[in-house]
Amino acid sequence: MIRSTISEMKAIRTDMDVPDEFLAAVDHGGSLGRARALFPHAPEPVVDLSTGINPHSYPLFDLPATALTRLPEQARADELKAVAAAAYGAPSPAHVASAPGTQILLPRVCALAKPGRALVLGPTYAEHARAARIAGHEVEETSDFEALHAVDLAIVVNPNNPDGRVALRHDLLELAAHMKAKGGLLVVDEAFMDVGPQDESLGRDVGHGGLVVLRSFGKFYGLAGVRLGFALADKVTAARLGAGFGPWAVSGPALEYGVRALSDVNWRQAMRARLEDEAARLDGLFARHGVEVRGGASLYRYMEFAEAGRLFRALGREGILLRHFTDRPHALRAGLPGNDEEWRRLEAALAGWKDVQ
Structure with a gap:
């Protein structure tokens, strides 16, 4: 996170002093500059x-000029929430808050719970703990699901990144009910649920309260640069999150891509099947070269x-x-x-990886 955003993040909790180390984003992959520095x-x-x-990625298309030249219309923003509710199983559009990516939602969602103890079910994506600290919580990571019942804010990534662990819907609903009863909050990040077990999604359950579900657009649709994400919650919480962003939170281009892609049921179904086939192919390729895949999602x-x-190191030196x-x-x-070509390069690099020191 660049330093110019620190004041904005601190404004979430104006009564706290957030150390700078809590605000510094860590490496999450995807940096070609870093790759070239490591393997020049x-x-x-x-x-x-x-x-x-x-x-x-979802097929690119020509945007209407108004997506760039005019402020987004509220009617289009409402349409986006409607298609997101349908795609993610939320009870209604009123249970959806849209935002320029789930990354910006994380500290705001964590701030819905009063500052206290937070646990993140891990090991997992590092941003959740950082976001909870920004919101004023004392944060630890745990591998014990039952321990989540003892805190004010519980965070679960489902399916988990990076190992693909799946928490069962039944267990999560019990935890959400427990959190609601004591005034706490369960946050379930379903960033990869598009390729996860659909029956385990909690999108349909957010109306009961005590629960916020995050959904990412850019990962499954291959359009990370669009910056679009959603929080599914009870109506009051969804409205509170939406009001915090004010008007025009989602850009015109993001609205257009979100409405079209989330409405495209056929593309979504076909892509899930394609990704499953390619994940199996990747597992087989690694296995042929002595590397066992232990988990993950497609x-x-x-x-x-x-x-x-x-x-x-071996693959990095080959530009992979x-x-x-x-x-x-x-x-x-x-x-x-x-x-x-990328498959060919990966296979060639794997052929000699054990010779690299």
Whole structure:
């Protein structure tokens, strides 16, 4: 996060002093500049497998000129909430708050709970803990689901990033009811639920309260630069979040892509099947070269083994970037190659990876 946004983040909780280290975003993959700095002699172009973003984006189309030359119309923003509610199973458009990405939603959602103790079910994406700290909470990570019942703010990523762990809807609903009864909040980030088990989604359950579900647009639709995300919640909470952004929170181009893509049921179904096939292909490719895939979702595969660092270096030197984790040196995440040439380069690089020191 750039330094110019610090005052904005602190405004979420005007009565607290947030240390700068809480505001500094960590590496999450996807930085070609960082890849070139790590591997300056690698061949170009870099094959970026470090993100969980769909390499087969929703088809681009010509935007109407008004999407760029006029402020977004409220009617179009309302239409976006309607199609998002239908796509994500929310009870109604009034249960949806739209925003320029879930990243900007995270600290605002965490601020819905009074400052206290927060637990993030981990290991997982680092931004959730950072967002909770920005909102004034004392944050820890836990691998114990039952421990989430003891805090004021509980955060679960479902399916989890990076290992693909899935928390069951029944267990999450029990936790949400418990949080509501004591005035706490459960936040479930379903950023990858588009490629997860649909029956485990909590979108239909947000009307009961005590629960906010986050949905990301850019990952599954391969349009991360559009910056579009949603919070699903009870009507009062959704309205509160929406009011906090004010008018025109979602840009004209994002509205157009969101309305069209989220309405395209056929594309969504076909893409889920395609990604499952390609994930299986990637698993087989790694297996043929002695690397076992341990989990993940169809947009990313998760590996954990002693020689993960060697594999990261070997592929990086060939211009193929995986996601490695400084706090988990034996873990790697790999996204899907986007075309035949990327598949060919990955296979060639894997052939000699064990020879790299």
